[in-house]
Amino acid sequence: MGNWERLVWNQRHVLLDGLLVTLQVCGFAFAAAVIGGLVLCLVRLYVPLLRPVAIALIEFFRGTPIFVQLVWVNYVWPEVFGWPTSFFTAGWVALALQSAGYLAETFRAGIEGIPRGHSEAATSLGMSRLQTLARIVLPQTLLATVPALINQVTVIIKSSTLVSVITVPDLMFQSQRIVNRYYEPLEVLTATAAIYIAMIFALSTAGNRLAGQLRGRLGYTV
Incomplete structure (x- = not known):
């Protein structure tokens, strides 16, 4: 218990600071991914002139490892576009790009799965x-894709551990600082893993309950 108290409990303020940054990075990334994925999906389906561009972006975002995208956004974009100007922004933007590619295909499948008769009736x-x-179309699509959206949230949370590579002070970064200070990784990394598991479980449970309530109110069944 001595090591747990010294390395985890006594360092809880450091871990909580890191957790707050992780939640911020993931929140910005998920919101941007939903918007970006929806835009790419609608362009691909309804704007024939720009369809090749949308397809190319979707495949690029999906086919590039998140670590490569993270380094690319952090080091290349500022030279080319003059933005982002902070490691924090580069972190959530890189996470959003990859997720936007996957969500674009998720939304496309949801839209194409809606019976044509609904649109004809409208x-x-x-x-x-x-x-x-x-x-x-969009309300039904969002409700139908809730499980995929929740899954993407968990992917973003797990991928967010990589933002520590560019010195974003997230939970993983702070836990590594503690490990490097005391050279005793067992307790710190175990506690860090438990925090990530609890966070993912809580978000998944809350998301599923909210989706169930919305479906019940709207009379929507999968």
């Missing part, structure tokens, strides 16, 4: 194509 009621998309 058209017969006088809805425009944009109204049909916003009121009929």
Whole structure:
């Protein structure tokens, strides 16, 4: 118990600071991934002129290792675009890019899985194509893809451990600092792993419950 108290409990403020950064990185990354993935999906499906560009971006984001994207965004983008200007921003942007590629395909499958009759019924009621998309297609797509969205959240959380490589002071970075200070990794890394497991379990449980409640209220069944 002595080592646990000295290395984990007495260092809890450091680990909590790192956890807060991890949650911020993952939150920004997931929000940007959902928006980016939805935009790429809609461009691919409904903008023929830009479809090759959307497909190329999706395949690039999906086919590039997250570590490569992280280094690319952190070191190449500032030279080319002058942005991002911080390691924190580079971290969540890199995570968002890869997830956007996967979510674009998830959304595409969800949209294509909606019965054509739903859109035809909306058209017969006088809805425009944009109204049909916003009121009929997208709500059903988001509800149908909730399991994939939750899974992507867990992927982002686990991948976020790599942002420590570019000195973002996340949970993994802070735990490594403690290990490097005391050279006793067992307790620190075990506690870090437990925190990640608890975080993923809590988010998955909350997401599934929220999705179930929304489906029940809207009368939606998979």
